[in-house]
Amino acid sequence: MNDFFYRSVSSKPLAFFRAVWGLFLIYYYLQIFWLLDIYYTEDGLRDVSLTFSEPPFLQWSFFYWVDHPTIFFYAIYVVGLISALGTLLGYYTRLCSVLTFFCFVSLVTPAQWGTNSADQLVKILSFLFMVTGIVGYTARHYSLDCKHRADSNSSGSIPAWAYRLFQVQLCSIYFFSATSKMGYPVWHNGQAMQIVLTQTDSWMRFDTGLTDYPAFTALLTTAALMFELVLFPLLVWFRRTRLWILGLGVAFHLSIFITMKVFIFTEVMILLYLCFLEEKEVEGCVERIKGVAAGVSAFCFRKENQKTA
Amino acid sequence: MVKEDSKAGLRLIFTRRNGFSLLLVLHFTVLLINNLPHTAFTYKVDGLYLWYLNLTGQYQNGWGMYNNPTRANDHFLVKVFDLRNQDKEYAYLQIENPRELYLVESVAYSSNPLQSHLARAYLMFKEKDLELSQYQRVELYRFSSSINLQSGNRPQPTQVWQLEEVKEGADE
Numbered sequence: 001m002n003d004f005f006y007r008s009v010s011s012k013p014l015a016f017f018r019a020v021w022g023l024f025l026i027y028y029y030l031q032i033f034w035l036l037d038i039y040y041t042e043d044g045l046r047d048v049s050l051t052f053s054e055p056p057f058l059q060w061s062f063f064y065w066v067d068h069p070t071i072f073f074y075a076i077y078v079v080g081l082i083s084a085l086g087t088l089l090g091y092y093t094r095l096c097s098v099l100t101f102f103c104f105v106s107l108v109t110p111a112q113w114g115t116n117s118a119d120q121l122v123k124i125l126s127f128l129f130m131v132t133g134i135v136g137y138t139a140r141h142y143s144l145d146c147k148h149r150a151d152s153n154s155s156g157s158i159p160a161w162a163y164r165l166f167q168v169q170l171c172s173i174y175f176f177s178a179t180s181k182m183g184y185p186v187w188h189n190g191q192a193m194q195i196v197l198t199q200t201d202s203w204m205r206f207d208t209g210l211t212d213y214p215a216f217t218a219l220l221t222t223a224a225l226m227f228e229l230v231l232f233p234l235l236v237w238f239r240r241t242r243l244w245i246l247g248l249g250v251a252f253h254l255s256i257f258i259t260m261k262v263f264i265f266t267e268v269m270i271l272l273y274l275c276f277l278e279e280k281e282v283e284g285c286v287e288r289i290k291g292v293a294a295g296v297s298a299f300c301f302r303k304e305n306q307k308t309a
Numbered sequence: 310m311v312k313e314d315s316k317a318g319l320r321l322i323f324t325r326r327n328g329f330s331l332l333l334v335l336h337f338t339v340l341l342i343n344n345l346p347h348t349a350f351t352y353k354v355d356g357l358y359l360w361y362l363n364l365t366g367q368y369q370n371g372w373g374m375y376n377n378p379t380r381a382n383d384h385f386l387v388k389v390f391d392l393r394n395q396d397k398e399y400a401y402l403q404i405e406n407p408r409e410l411y412l413v414e415s416v417a418y419s420s421n422p423l424q425s426h427l428a429r430a431y432l433m434f435k436e437k438d439l440e441l442s443q444y445q446r447v448e449l450y451r452f453s454s455s456i457n458l459q460s461g462n463r464p465q466p467t468q469v470w471q472l473e474e475v476k477e478g479a480d481e
Contacts, residue, residue, distance in 0.1 A: 005333055006326070035408060038434050048426040058363040105366040113419075113427060114412035117374060123366045161333055168337055176344040177372035183346070184377045191458060192378055198456045201384035202410070214458075261407035265374070 005161040010279035014132065014162055015090070015141035016286065017274040021129060022088025024271050025100065028122060028264065029081050035114045036107055039063075040073035046110045053112070062106035076103050087129070090143020097133030101126045118265035121173070125272070128165045137162045142286070166275035171233040173269075178229035187225055190218030196260070203261050227252060236276055243281075246273050343369050380456040381465070385413045387435055388448040401450070402439075416470065417451050428470035436472075446472065 039045040046063055055064060062076060063069045080103030086096035104126040108119055132138050137158045139145040186192040194217040200207045210217055232249060235241040250270055257266040277285075339358040345351050362368040390399035404410050416427040428449060435447045449470040454462040 001330065005330060032408070034434065034438070035412065038430050045427070045430050048423070048430070052423050052426075056359075056363060056368070058360050059366075059368065060364070101366070109366070113415040114408055116411065117370075117372055120369065124369070127365045127367055161329075164333075165336075168340070172340055172344055173372045177374070177376075180346070180371055180373050180376050186377065192375065194458060195378040195380060195456055196375055198458070198462075199378070199382050201382045201452070201454075202414075261410060262374075263407040263411065 003160075005159065005164060007160045008157040009160045009163065011137055011140040011156060011158040011162075012142075012279045013274070013277045013282045014138055014158065015143060015146075016277070016282045017166075018093070018129065018133070018138040019088055019090065019142050020271060020274055021125065022084050022086070024267060025084035025087065025104075026081065027267070029077065029084060031264070032108075033077070035111060036073065036077065038114075039111050040069040042068070042070055044069070045113065049110050049112050055109070059109055060105070061109040062102070063110050073107075076106055079103055080107065087133075090139040090145050093133055093139035093143060093145050094136065097130045097138070101130040116263075116265075118263065118268055121268050121272075122264065124169060125166075125268070128169065131165065132162045135162075163275055166272060167236075170269075170272045170275065171236065174228040175233045178225055181225060181228070187221060190214075190221045193217045193220040193224065205259055205261055208259060224252075242276060246276060249273060340367075340369075344371075382454050382456050382462055383414065383417065384452040385410065385417075386450045386452070388450055389439065389441065390446055390448070392444045392446060413449065416449070417468065424470075429472060432470065432472045 037044075039049070040063065046069055050064070055061070062072065066072055079099055083096040083099035083103060086092055087100060105123060108115060108123055111119070129138065140156065140158070181187045181192070184192070186195060191214075194211055194214055197204060197208055197211050197217060210220075227248070232245055235245045250273065253266045253269050256262055339361060342351060342354060342358065343362060359368070385404050387402040387404065388399055389402060404413060412427075412431060416424060416431060419427055432447055432449060435449075436445075439445075439447065441447070451468040453465040453467070455465055456462055
């Protein structure tokens with residue numbers, strides 16, 4: 001257990017994860033604005049939510065404590081966006097991680113309709129990033145904070161528990177999702193995927209034509225179940241299989257995204273995969289991003305020169 | 310002569326690291342119990358840990374996407390029409406945004422009076438979103454069929470939701 005929690009590991013992957021998390025939050029806030037606006041307008045759905053159901057014991061939101069939510073909504077939304085930007089840049093990271101948690105929980109908790117377990121996962125991530133952010137593990141690289149700190153070079157390693165919080169959470173999502181599915185007959189008899197693929201008027205983006213092949217859809221049903229139950233939660237922990245299983249997972253979620261109308265789930269799951277990356281892989285990613293950025297700026301510079309010429 | 314430290318053993322156990330390890334183990338245990346199927350055991354221990362999950366926004370009520378896929382093949386459309394010429398000028402708009410579709414689905418699967426509140430909130434949003442003129446109105450349509458893998462889909466009755474109140478000056 002000592003090794004599992006306290007082995008010294010590089011803080012670079014967590015810092016990279018934090019930066020992408022900040023970027024994801026900005027994207028998330030921009031995407032969900034219209035729904036939150038429905039909730040926090042005068043006589044909006046927040047009031048309906050409070051009328052029809054009591055918030056569960058100790059579940060909280062700033063919007064449960066105020067009578068006129070509209071002005072506060074815009075204020076908290078803007079603070080949420082700014083703290084997401086701060087998280088991306090690694091600027092006042094500790095403060096931003098706390099603000100992100102407060103704003104996110106406040107905004108999303110009363111939103112009972114139009115949100116699902118993917119939003120719940122984002123809420124959980126905001127808490128985990130707050131914990132790892134407060135102890136100062138998320139901003140040791142790729143941040144403005146570390147540029148301001150003189151001893152930034154001496155703080156390259158952190159205990160592994162900072163990663164384990166995210167990793168165990170990810171594996172538990174797959175594992176318990178699969179065990180839950182196993183309780184339903186459609187997953188036993190292999191019809192689950194066929195039913196999903198038949199929802200062509202609602203949740204499918206297009207008709208894949210696969211419903212005519214029940215043997216294949218039954219295989220897909222079993223494969224999806226096996227991936228969630230065994231493949232991912234087990235093989236992701238081994239050095240040799242880790243990258244393969246992460247790649248398979250990305251393909252799995254992208255295929256869901258391409259064929260089905262899901263919101264945020266694909267993005268947040270792939271984001272969560274970053275907690276399994278190692279230092280060299282992150283450095284490779286950063287080099288590529290820098291390469292692309294340099295290419296884009298060189299292209300823009302050339303265009304600009306052509307115009308002036 | 311070396312003095313024997315009687316508290317050395319205790320000091321070894323009650324370290325900061327061990328205390329933190331205990332917190333981590335508790336966190337993961339709570340995660341496990343919260344994700345277990347509801348049984349008499351989980352019901353018994355709910356009170357011990359739910360406060361922690363709820364306060365920290367970590368409550369996990371099942372990762373159940375497509376646990377039991379619905380056999381309804383719903384097709385939701387938004388009808389836009391003009392009050393001055395209701396029979397002729399109208400358009401049906403697809404709901405492309407998945408989150409919007411999810412919200413609209415919760416309208417259909419709620420019972421009244423909650424259903425009316427949700428439908429009203431959605432239609433008011435849609436009117437604003439589409440930037441309609443004062444004479445234009447929207448209605449939400451649900452065309453549905455139930456999925457039957459053996460004998461094909463069976464059509465279900467169509468449902469319509471509309472805003473009841475009429476804006477001032479619109480009834481000319």
